[in-house]
Amino acid sequence: MRIAFAGAGAIGCHYGSKLVQAGFDVILLARGRHLAVMQSAGLRHESEGECKQIKVKTISDAGQLNSCQVVVLSCKMSSLNDMLNLIQHHISPSALLLTLQNGVEAPDMVAQVFPDHAIAAGSAFIGVRLEQPGHVIHSAAGGVRMGLWQQGSGEQYLLPLIRAFQHAEVPARQDDDPEAMLWRKLLWNCGFNAITAITRRYARDIATGTETLAIARQAMEEAVTIAKLCGIAIDEQDIVKHIDVTLAMGPVKTSMWQDIEAGRNTEVEYINGYVVRKADELKVPVPANRLLTSLVNMK
Ligand SMILES: NC(=O)c1ccc[n+]([C@@H]2O[C@H](COP(=O)([O-])OP(=O)(O)OC[C@H]3O[C@@H](n4cnc5c(N)ncnc54)[C@H](OP(=O)(O)O)[C@@H]3O)[C@@H](O)[C@H]2O)c1
Missing domain, CATH: 1.10.1040.10 (N-(1-d-carboxylethyl)-l-norvaline Dehydrogenase; domain 2)
Structure with a gap:
């Protein structure tokens, strides 16, 4: 199962890095100086008193998302519309899309652009920040909950995704009432x-x-x-x-x-x-x- 984080800043890099360290196939869609630093030096990831330099697969071209079974939307709400336009034609019909934005509007925004895809809504209970380009600091909590918002063939990936997070030592669980x-x-x-x-x-x-x-x-x-x-x-x-x-x-x-x-x-x-x-x-x-x-x- 290949997992992408679309808009890999604080949240995307933290969870992406945890999954990479647990051996999962992860790609990070990023841009600007943050992307350039990760491409040249990897991701500096501080978490639970440890600081690691992690080699990560990064992309700037949304076209490469079509090989992913799970695409986690990890940008902010303010960039979600632009992100959806960017990835609209590049997501496999059998992929699962997961939102991790704060607020309650993201899953419906995704459903408007991807009416036939499986969509899961997620909530991240974490304190993590992008300290500087290529450098993420995780400072509090870290759990994630998710539940199916809209059916589609990609819903088969929801449980494997939760298990992948758990395997990566991220407290993760399913929520039957995501709204x-x-x-x-x-x-x-x-x-x-x-x-x-x-x-x-x-x-x-x-x-x-x-x-x-x-x-x-x-x-x-x-x-x-x-x-x-x-x-x-x-x-x-x-x-x-x-x-x-x-x-x-x-x-x-x-x-x-x-x-x-x-x-x-x-x-x-x-x-x-x-x-x-x-x-x-x-x-x-x-x-x-x-x-x-x-x-x-x-x-
Ligand atoms: N951080 C937390 O502790 C935390 C906790 C719970 C929930 N959340 C929620 O999670 C969501 C993400 O927060 P975050 O703190 O991870 O935000 P963030 O650090 O700003 O990360 C978002 C990343 O997405 C990138 N991005 C946006 N549009 C893009 C595009 N078209 N192409 C490539 N990259 C793009 C941004 O790049 P640019 O900087 O260039 O725009 C940024 O690097 C928010 O809704 C937030 O409320 C965050």
Whole structure:
């Protein structure tokens, strides 16, 4: 089974490297200086106190994806449309496409371009960043969950893919309700990602402060309201669990915080901004998510 990561940055290089080290056939679609460094020197991968220089197969030409049984979409939401256009005519009809983006929209975007392919939705529970071109640092957690979103002949690769991750010492498991899985992750991101980016304080600090926790809780409650109206099986208990987990978290810089520091666009429009868009359609007020979206967009 050949596995490709399309848009191999932090997430793609981390999981790709773990699979390569476990002996799997992996190719990384990348670009720019990051691609050039990996081609000349390999991938520098720091994880769990170890730093390794890994020889990786990289490509810049999407045409080479047609030999892959699994294509993991590992770019950000902001580049997903362009990525789908790039790979549209290069994916084997019997391949499985897996999304790993934050937010809840990626699998449907993929399904629009690939209506007959098997699609799985994934959630990555990890802290990993591209420190510089060709250099990835994994700093927290690392698990991945995935579930079938759309049927197609490539669905036969879902279980082998999960086993490959497990063999590569990545905690991986199947989720039978991938829509709720994505919303549950969205919930945490609505509550904590934007606030940490605005305040430059760790999520645990936000959960410890009475006033800041009240804002995070309100943003999550609004997201649960919208989810329920959309028929998604999440509820207030998920908020309680997220707060408990956050109180026990280490000092992890969230993705929006990292993006703002690096002067990049954030994914807020796909997180709090998504809740606002859905709420507007449903004519439900979501003031906390609206405020967080606009504050992050001002940065
Ligand atoms: N990092 C984490 O800890 C983490 C945790 C959970 C979930 N996630 C989610 O995972 C997704 C990916 O995040 P990430 O942190 O891995 O982002 P990232 O480090 O920016 O990696 C994305 C990579 O895709 C590349 N790319 C985009 N379009 C491309 C194209 N057309 N051709 C070739 N390469 C292309 C980007 O290159 P350029 O830089 O040149 O654009 C970048 O190297 C996001 O939705 C994020 O929310 C991340």
